[in-house]
Amino acid sequence: MSSLIDPPMDDTYRSLGYALKRAQQALRGHLDTKLRNIGLTTPQYSVLAGLEFSEGLSGAELARRAFVTPQTMQAIIATLERDGLVKRMAHPVHGRVLTTELTPDGRSALRAAHEIVANAESLARNAVAPGDPEIIYSALLRIAEAMR
Numbered sequence: 001m002s003s004l005i006d007p008p009m010d011d012t013y014r015s016l017g018y019a020l021k022r023a024q025q026a027l028r029g030h031l032d033t034k035l036r037n038i039g040l041t042t043p044q045y046s047v048l049a050g051l052e053f054s055e056g057l058s059g060a061e062l063a064r065r066a067f068v069t070p071q072t073m074q075a076i077i078a079t080l081e082r083d084g085l086v087k088r089m090a091h092p093v094h095g096r097v098l099t100t101e102l103t104p105d106g107r108s109a110l111r112a113a114h115e116i117v118a119n120a121e122s123l124a125r126n127a128v129a130p131g132d133p134e135i136i137y138s139a140l141l142r143i144a145e146a147m148r
Contacts, residue, residue, distance in 0.1 A: 020143075027120060034116045039083070040109060043068060043076050045117065048085065048102065048110045056099040058091070085109055 031042045040048075046066040051057060057065075063073035077100055080086040085106035091097040102110065129135035 023124075027124060030120050030123075031117065034120065035113055038109065038112045038116070040113055041076075043072075044080055044085075045110075045113045047073070047076055047080060047100075048106055048113065049117075051086065051100060051102045051106070052110055055101050056091075058097050058099060062100065080106070 028042055031045070035042055035045055043066060047062055050062055050065045054061075059073045059077055060070050062077070063070045066073065066076075068076070077086060077088065081088060081100075083105075084103055086100050087103055088098045088100050091099050125133040125136055
């Protein structure tokens, strides 16, 4: 019987791509479960974190950064706005473009979410390289760059 960590060598699913996807799904599932406890989804966290880094982004730019479609982003932003975590306003130069900013409640939710995400990332780093946490980060970035 194979384990999740060491499937048989002839297992057709023993590939780098499959392992990366399993790790991504495990991280996403973990975050979904933990963030749900504070009333957020993983995509909502991604939007709030993106806004913390760059206030006033348009929905299209947020969608690109969060790897979702503009339509999906509009639904995420609408929910965050309804919940009082973000506010939207007309762009100062391009009046038809709406920019999005964090509210004080959004900043508070984001602080709690950052703790959850930091704990999840710590679990991932410690599973791979507890003595050198940069190893996993740099390896994943090198893989992403090699695929360009």
